Amino acid sequence: MKIYKFGGASVKNAERIRHLADIVAQETDDLMIVVSAMGKTTNQLEDFTQMLYPDAPFEDRDYNCLYDQVVSTGELQSTRIVSAYLNHAGLANQWMDITSVLRTDSTFREANVDIATSTTLLHQYLSAHPAHIYVTQGFIGGTADGLRTTLGREGSDYTAALLAYMLDADSVTLWKDVLGVYSADPRKVRDARLIHEMTYAEAAQLVEQGAQIVHKKTFQPLLEKQIPLFVKPFLRPEEQGTWIH
Numbered sequence: 212m213k214i215y216k217f218g219g220a221s222v223k224n225a226e227r228i229r230h231l232a233d234i235v236a237q238e239t240d241d242l243m244i245v246v247s248a249m250g251k252t253t254n255q256l257e258d259f260t261q262m263l264y265p266d267a268p269f270e271d272r273d274y275n276c277l278y279d280q281v282v283s284t285g286e287l288q289s290t291r292i293v294s295a296y297l298n299h300a301g302l303a304n305q306w307m308d309i310t311s312v313l314r315t316d317s318t319f320r321e322a323n324v325d326i327a328t329s330t331t332l333l334h335q336y337l338s339a340h341p342a343h344i345y346v347t348q349g350f351i352g353g354t355a356d357g358l359r360t361t362l363g364r365e366g367s368d369y370t371a372a373l374l375a376y377m378l379d380a381d382s383v384t385l386w387k388d389v390l391g392v393y394s395a396d397p398r399k400v401r402d403a404r405l406i407h408e409m410t411y412a413e414a415a416q417l418v419e420q421g422a423q424i425v426h427k428k429t430f431q432p433l434l435e436k437q438i439p440l441f442v443k444p445f446l447r448p449e450e451q452g453t454w455i456h
């Protein structure tokens with residue numbers, strides 16, 4: 212199985228979702244598709260939560276719990292839309308609510324994942340719902356008592372890596388709005404070069420230096436099982452992108 216992760220920009224409108232389906236249609240292997248909330252939905256839901264609970268500090272547990280219940284709806288809705296369109300386009304798939312599979316503690320907004328329990332739940336779910344394509348959410352998980360949690364902002368890359376680890380996936384592909392990983396920010400450095408192949412150590416060093424490649428927690432699960440990571444341009448899928456291994 213391969214893991215494809217699509218960020219919010221990849222599903223921000225109908226045209227992008229149609230393009231996502233075109234990319235998925237080219238893949239012959241089994242797929243687990245991880246999708247973020249559409250566009251800037253997460254930011255809008257954050258603003259809405261703040262309106263419900265003004266002046267709450269970050270460490271306020273009640274506020275953080277409310278935050279996760281509200282903000283997590285963005286991913287749940289976007290994946291239902293993507294799943295429905297893929298079915299409409301002839302790409303039969305199984306929608307999976309990851310909050311019933313990715314088991315976390317109740318550290319709301321920065322939840323820690325119970326890998327062993329999550330692995331068991333995931334394989335039980337896949338056995339009960341066999342499919343060639345699964346559509347699920349990034350960024351969110353769930354507690355044993357049914358509350359939704361979030362893994363920290365930009366946590367969808369981490370979700371993809373965790374699923375790859377638990378499934379012994381062949382690879383993870385992050386579909387981005389860039390051609391791949393650059394030696395520096397090409398918007399700021401004129402001679403920044405596109406890097407087509409690099410090691411995890413090199414990628415991690417770039418992240419430590421501030422490069423916006425992937426979520427910093429993404430590398431470890433992949434490194435432990437030597438699962439390759441591809442960073443590919445969503446709008447130009449024929450391009451080589453970057454291979455991290």
